[in-house]
Amino acid sequence: MEKDISRRSLLCGVALLSAGLSSAATPAIAATGVKILKNGKVEVTLKSNSALKKVGGVVRVDGVNGQSIALVRTTAAANGYTAINLSCTHQGAIVEQSGNEWACVNGHGATFTLAGKNLIGPATKALKQLPIKATALVVTIG
Ligand code: FES
Numbered sequence: 768m769e770k771d772i773s774r775r776s777l778l779c780g781v782a783l784l785s786a787g788l789s790s791a792a793t794p795a796i797a798a799t800g801v802k803i804l805k806n807g808k809v810e811v812t813l814k815s816n817s818a819l820k821k822v823g824g825v826v827r828v829d830g831v832n833g834q835s836i837a838l839v840r841t842t843a844a845a846n847g848y849t850a851i852n853l854s855c856t857h858q859g860a861i862v863e864q865s866g867n868e869w870a871c872v873n874g875h876g877a878t879f880t881l882a883g884k885n886l887i888g889p890a891t892k893a894l895k896q897l898p899i900k901a902t903a904l905v906v907t908i909g
Contacts, residue, residue: 808909
């Protein structure tokens with residue numbers, strides 16, 4: 768049986784960026800249409816998250832199996848999404864969106880591109896990518 772995630776149980780943010788992930792983000796709308804499947808995978812319904820129609824759109828989902836994850840539209844292709852775990856690869860703090868980057872909040876200073884590539888240390892590795900499977904209707908993460 769699948770379990771719906773309530774808005775309250777999630778902290779979801781959506782940001783729109785311009786093509787190529789190169790301009791400032793605008794944190795905005797709470798995402799909807801997110802389910803945790805029995806197998807632990809996360810299903811994001813695309814029609815409920817219009818930000819993902821545009822390259823550079825981001826949907827953030829917190830509190831899923833103890834993780835914070837983000838789904839980023841990286842290309843216009845049908846499978847043009849990247850899912851990342853938002854735990855910093857330095858010491859595990861959750862990163863927060865800052866413009867068109869993810870910034871670690873614990874004061875060490877690491878930053879990452881929205882797709883997870885490490886920009887500034889002390890972290891030296893990219894944010895962990897999660898496998899995805901995309902259809903025209905949903906993206907399943909995990
Ligand atoms: S935990 Fe993120 S920079 Fe140290």
